[in-house]
Amino acid sequence: MxxxxxxxxxxxxxxxxxxxxxxxxxxxxxxxxxxxxxxxxxxxxxxxxxxxxxxxxxxxxxxxxxxxxxxxxxxxxxxxxxxxxxxxxxxxxxxxxxxxxxxxxxxxxxxxxxxxxxxxxxxxxxVFCVGMSEPDVGSDLAATRTRAERQGDGSWKVNGTKLWTTYAHESDYMILFCRTSGGPADRHKGTSQLLVDMKQTEGVSVRPIIDLMGRHHFNEVHFEDAVLPADALLGEEGQGWAQVMGELAFERSGPERFLSSIQLLTELIGALQDSKGAAAEAAIGRLFAHLVTLRHMSRGVAALLEAGENPGIHSAIVKDLGAAFEQDLPDIARSLVDEEPDLQSTSNFAAVLAYTMMAAPVFSLRGGTREILRGIIARQLGLR
The missing domain is CATH 1.10.540.10 (Acyl-CoA dehydrogenase/oxidase, N-terminal domain)
Known part of the structure; x- marks a missing residue:
């Protein structure tokens, strides 16, 4: 192992x-x-x-x-x-x-x-957006069906759809992960990355996805015979999988993987400041211990990046454990404080709790689902 x-x-x-x-x-x-x-x-x-x-x-x-x-x-x-x-x-x-x-x-x-x-x-x-996920594909990026075909003048014609594309409606550019040869059955082969000018490229349409709170930051991005210039190719044609894995190492490696719900922890501590109960003290102690450990691990990833090493497996571990911490926090908070979550509440705790509860499901999706990450970790450990 x-x-x-x-x-x-x-x-x-x-x-x-x-x-x-x-x-x-x-x-x-x-x-x-x-x-x-x-x-x-x-x-x-x-x-x-x-x-x-x-x-x-x-x-x-x-x-x-x-x-x-x-x-x-x-x-x-x-x-x-x-x-x-x-x-x-x-x-x-x-x-x-x-x-x-x-x-x-x-x-x-x-x-x-x-x-x-x-x-x-x-x-x-x-502003950039990330063109990775697709309908019916999710975190299985190797199954991408968005296709870019080289034209006679060297340009690329792109057709396909990207999903959950955060702030695509505000973005100046997208780095698009797509297939430039073969088909989904080829998995890692034949994929490439292309730079897309979101403001100037015809054939690109952005459709909003409204979240549980009625807010718009997710999108579907559709490419219909969108033409990109010859120099839109990033890196080498057919090497998109290796390149996107390097990009995901950056995406998974930072402190954002355990700080997404940190405001709820702040409000929880404030709500419990007059509590003398042993259960509350124990719960806050465990949360703090988890936070300190995650921070140590995340800073370790920064050390690996500084040394020029690939932190892919370390990043996957921090991302998986961090998402679990973030998603557990709302339930722990509800068990300790008798307030109903309410976005409109004048109670900071109740409002932040409501927001975090509705945002939490995505914590284990962005940057790769829990199942995908654990598969990566298991392979590195020699368990599969």
Whole structure:
């Protein structure tokens, strides 16, 4: 059986000074946000906020200065992500671009693409969406049916549908995972990644998916004879599977995998502050112990990224355990506090509880379903 070790990150004075700077900025920038708004951090879309942190050099932090990046450490970037999520900042306008689409472009994009797009991401001016999931496919990305066919002039004609595409209606670009040869039975073979200009490409339509709270951030994206230029190909044709797995390692590796419901934990502790019950103390103690452990593991992933190693298996473990923590929290909160969840309530606890309960089902879906992740982990451990 393979032994999996999560290394400890190297602490630095620069990172801790950065943490203090980020906290001071967030205290001012988020002063007017309610606890319910803070609970919406992942889905909070605010271009002005993204521009503000871009102006402070907190996007594209590890990227080369040639493309506008800061050439700072992976752990310094981790500090910014951790603090913004813990504070409930609205991150959706820069989230995908900074976390995974930018690094993918940095590795596989042409020099023209990198110089045109990466500085805009760093400035908080460029929104990306992720074109992976499809109807009837879910987390089985290898079964993708969206197809791009090379035309005589070198361009690509794309047909197919992508599903659950967060903020596609606001995005400037999508990185599309699709099939460029063969069929779904070929699984990993014949897949590629293409860069899609969401504002300028004809034949692309975005249809809203309204969630349980009546809000619009999910979408279906349909490609109907959409034509992409020849240089839309990212990396090598037919190597899309390996490339998308690298992208998913970025998607699964950060502190967002256990901080999505952190505002509920904050409100729960506040609601229990006058409680003397042993059950409440034990429950909060367990939650805190789980949180500390997940944070240690997630920081270990940052250490692996800093060392240039592939943290795929480590990321899958953190993502699976983090989703379980996040999804258990609403039930634990309901068992400890006798308040009905209500989005309209004047009680911060009741409103945040209602939001988290309705958001929680997706925690174990995004970035790969629990079953897919556990299959990855089992294979790495030699159990299947």
């Amino acid at each position: 393979t032994k999996i070790i999560f290394p400890a990150p190297v602490e630095s004075e620069a990172a801790e000074q950065l943490r203090a700077d980020v906290r001071a900025f967030l205290n001012d920038a988020l002063a007017d946000r309610t606890p319910l708004q803070r609970a919406e951090s992942w889905s909070g879309f605010d271009r002005d906020f993204s521009r503000a942190i871009g102006q402070r050099g907190w996007l594209g932090m590890t990227w080369p200065k040639e493309y506008g990046g800061g050439e700072r450490s992976t752990f310094e970037r981790y500090v910014v992500v951790e603090e913004t999520l813990a504070a409930g900042a609205p991150v959706a306008a820069h989230w995908f671009a900074d976390r995974q689409s930018g690094p993918t472009l940095l590795r596989y994009g042409t020099e023209a693409q990198k110089h045109a797009i990466l500085p805009r991401i760093v400035a908080g001016e460029c």
